[in-house]
Amino acid sequence: MNYKQTAAEIVSLIGGKENVSHLEHCSTRLRFTLKDDSKVQKEQLEKVAGVMGVRQNVQCQVIIGNDVVEVYDEVRGLLGEMSLEGSPAKKQQKIGSIVLDFVISIFQPLVPAIAGGGVLKSLLLLASLSGIMSDQSQTYQILNLIGGAPLYFLPILVAMTTANKLKVNQLVAVSAVGALLLPDMTAMLAEGANLFSFNIENIAYASQVFPAILTVLFYAQMEKLFTRFSPKPIRIFFVPMMSLVITVPIALLILGPLGYNVGTAFSSVIIMMYEQFGWVATGLLAAVLPLMVVTGMHKAMIPYAVSSMSELGAELLYLPASLAHNIAESGACFAVSIKTKDKKLRSTAVSAGISALFGITEPALYGVTILNKRVLYGVMASSLIGGAFAGITAIKAFALVGPGIASITMFADKNNPMNLTFAFAALGLSFVAAFILVLFLYKDKVEAGETESKKENFFDGELASAVISSPAVGKVISLSEVKDEVFSSGMVGEGVGIIPEEGILTAPEDGEITMVFETNHAIGLKTSNGAELLFHIGLDTVRLEGKGFKALVKTGDLVKRGQKLVEFDLEMIQAAGFDPTIICVVTNKDKFTITSFNVEETVTNDSDILAVTQLV
Numbered sequence: 001m002n003y004k005q006t007a008a009e010i011v012s013l014i015g016g017k018e019n020v021s022h023l024e025h026c027s028t029r030l031r032f033t034l035k036d037d038s039k040v041q042k043e044q045l046e047k048v049a050g051v052m053g054v055r056q057n058v059q060c061q062v063i064i065g066n067d068v069v070e071v072y073d074e075v076r077g078l079l080g081e082m083s084l085e086g087s088p089a090k091k092q093q094k095i096g097s098i099v100l101d102f103v104i105s106i107f108q109p110l111v112p113a114i115a116g117g118g119v120l121k122s123l124l125l126l127a128s129l130s131g132i133m134s135d136q137s138q139t140y141q142i143l144n145l146i147g148g149a150p151l152y153f154l155p156i157l158v159a160m161t162t163a164n165k166l167k168v169n170q171l172v173a174v175s176a177v178g179a180l181l182l183p184d185m186t187a188m189l190a191e192g193a194n195l196f197s198f199n200i201e202n203i204a205y206a207s208q209v210f211p212a213i214l215t216v217l218f219y220a221q222m223e224k225l226f227t228r229f230s231p232k233p234i235r236i237f238f239v240p241m242m243s244l245v246i247t248v249p250i251a252l253l254i255l256g257p258l259g260y261n262v263g264t265a266f267s268s269v270i271i272m273m274y275e276q277f278g279w280v281a282t283g284l285l286a287a288v289l290p291l292m293v294v295t296g297m298h299k300a301m302i303p304y305a306v307s308s309m310s311e312l313g314a315e316l317l318y319l320p321a322s323l324a325h326n327i328a329e330s331g332a333c334f335a336v337s338i339k340t341k342d343k344k345l346r347s348t349a350v351s352a353g354i355s356a357l358f359g360i361t362e363p364a365l366y367g368v369t370i371l372n373k374r375v376l377y378g379v380m381a382s383s384l385i386g387g388a389f390a391g392i393t394a395i396k397a398f399a400l401v402g403p404g405i406a407s408i409t410m411f412a413d414k415n416n417p418m419n420l421t422f423a424f425a426a427l428g429l430s431f432v433a434a435f436i437l438v439l440f441l442y443k444d445k446v447e448a449g450e451t452e453s454k455k456e457n458f459f460d461g462e463l464a465s466a467v468i469s470s471p472a473v474g475k476v477i478s479l480s481e482v483k484d485e486v487f488s489s490g491m492v493g494e495g496v497g498i499i500p501e502e503g504i505l506t507a508p509e510d511g512e513i514t515m516v517f518e519t520n521h522a523i524g525l526k527t528s529n530g531a532e533l534l535f536h537i538g539l540d541t542v543r544l545e546g547k548g549f550k551a552l553v554k555t556g557d558l559v560k561r562g563q564k565l566v567e568f569d570l571e572m573i574q575a576a577g578f579d580p581t582i583i584c585v586v587t588n589k590d591k592f593t594i595t596s597f598n599v600e601e602t603v604t605n606d607s608d609i610l611a612v613t614q615l616v
Helices: 003-013 068-079 095-129 138-152 154-166 170-181 183-191 210-229 232-295 297-312 318-339 343-357 362-367 373-392 418-441 452-458 570-575
Strands: 020-025 029-034 053-056 060-063 193-195 198-200 465-469 474-478 494-500 504-506 511-516 522-527 532-537 549-551 564-568 582-586 592-596 608-614
Touching: 003 068, 020 068, 020 095, 029 068, 029 095, 095 138, 095 154, 095 297, 138 154, 154 170, 154 210, 170 183, 170 210, 170 232, 183 193, 193 232, 198 232, 210 232, 232 297, 232 318, 232 362, 232 373, 297 318, 318 343, 318 362, 318 373, 318 418, 343 362, 343 465, 373 418, 494 592, 494 608, 522 564, 532 564, 582 608
Parallel strands: none
Antiparallel strands: 020 029, 029 060, 053 060, 193 198, 465 608, 474 494, 494 582, 504 564, 511 522, 522 532, 532 582, 549 564, 592 608
C-alpha cells in the first residue's frame, strides 16, 4: 500500500484538512471529528486503496486494518497544525451526538495507559498466586506501583484529554486538577479543612474521573473569560493565575464533591442493574457486540468501563461480554477455514481467526462474519452462550484491554482465584460453541453448472455479500481514471478498471451469464447475491465489430469462478489504436455497497478487486 497516496485521498474525500477538528485512531480505524459531515464523499472514500470501509455516526470512521498506524502518521502529517479557529461554521448536531463525541474524545485516548498498567498488575498477581514471585518483595511492590500509576493518576490523564478536546492550555488544566491530588492537600482534607469559612468535604481524588472533567470544564470558561479581558502584556501569567485561583477553590467546594457523588451514584446504578439482570445482560450484550463493533457503537462503552475501573476497581459487564464475543469470532473463522473450498477465504479466515483470538475482531468481522449471515448467526448465538456463562459465574475484569488469549490475565483476582478459571472456561466455551455452530451452519456458495434444477435456487438471496476477484491479469485503476466519461462518472455502475496484460477474461465469481454483446466485447454476469456485473473489454472497441474477440459462453450459461468467458487479441486492439482497459462495474449499484481493493496494484485472477454487500 502507498500510505502517502492513501492518506492524501482520504483527506481530500473528507472535505480537506480544514474540515477536520479532531483526529485519532484505534487498532483498525482512523476516527475523524469533522466540522461538516456532508462534505464526506463516502462512496469514493470506500474505493480508496487500503480503505476497508467507512462508517459515519458521531465520528467519521475510516476502516484501514493492520496498516492504520502508518496511514494515521501520513494523515497527521498532511493535517499539520490544524487551524481550528476562524474555520467554517460548525455542523449542527443533536445534543446527544455532541455529548457522546465529547465523552469518547476524553476516554478513548486513556485506554492504552490504563490497559498497560492493568495487564502488568494482573501478570504480577498471577506470578504471586503461582509462587513465581512473592508479593512481599520490593521488586513486586515497585512493579505493582508502576502498574497502578495510570489508574491512580487518572484525574491527571482525564484533565489532559479534556483540555485537549476543549482546546485550552493543557498544563494549566492539569495543574488545577493536580492541586486536588497534592499530598499536603489530601492530608489537610483528612484532618478537616475549611476555605473562606466553608467546610471542605474530605474526598480522596485519586482515580476519580468526574471531578477532573467538571474542574477542566469550569477552568476552560475561566481561561476564555480572562483571556478576553486581560491586557496582552500580562496575559502570560495573569490568565493562568486568575484561572487557577478561582477554579481550584470552586473545585474543592463544589465541583469535586459533585463529581465524586456522580461517580458514586453511577457505580451504584451499575451494581444494581448487574444484580437485577446479571447474566442475562452480559449474554445479550455479548450477542449484539458484532453489530455494535461493525457500526462503531461499542466505543460508547469505553467511558462506562473506565468509570467502572476507577470507581470499583473492576468491570463486570462489557469486558466479560467482549471476551465471549472475541473468542466466538475466532472459533467461527477457524470453522469457516475448514469448511470452505475457497482458498482465498480460507487464508483470510485463518488470519482473522488468529487476530480475534488475541482480541482484535475487525478483520474477522469485515473479512468473514458480515459476508455470510449464517456465520453471523453462529457468532451471535455462541457469544450469547459464552456471555451468559460469564455472567452466571460473575467474572470480573481488572484491566481495560481487548480480552483475548494473550490478555487473559486481566481476569486474575487475588480474592477469587476461580475468576481466572471461569474466564478460561468462558473462552473455551465461546470458541467451541462458535466452531461447532458455524461448522454446521456455514455453506459455500452454490457451485454453478451442476444441474439445471440448482439454477432455480442459485439466486435465493442467502448471501448478503460477495468478494469479487479480478476477471483479468493486469493493473487495477480507479473508475475515475478510465478515459471514458460514461464509465468514469459512474453512470453505468460502480467498480474499477483493469489494464490487462493477457487476452483472457474469466469469471470472477460463480454466476449466470445474463448478456453477451453481439460483438463479444462486453458480457454480463449475475452473481449468487444478485449483483449484476458488466465487463466491457476496451474503450470504444465496439467499432472493431467483433474482430479479435471470441466469446466462450452464451446467455443463460451458469459459470464457475475461474472459467474462461472471452478470449481477445490484446496486441491487435492496441495496434488498432484502442484503449484495452477492461471495465468491471456493478450495474445495479443502488442495491449494494461497493468497495474496491488493490487499486493501483497489479493483480491476478486470485486477487480481490471488489466487495459487494447488499443494502439493508
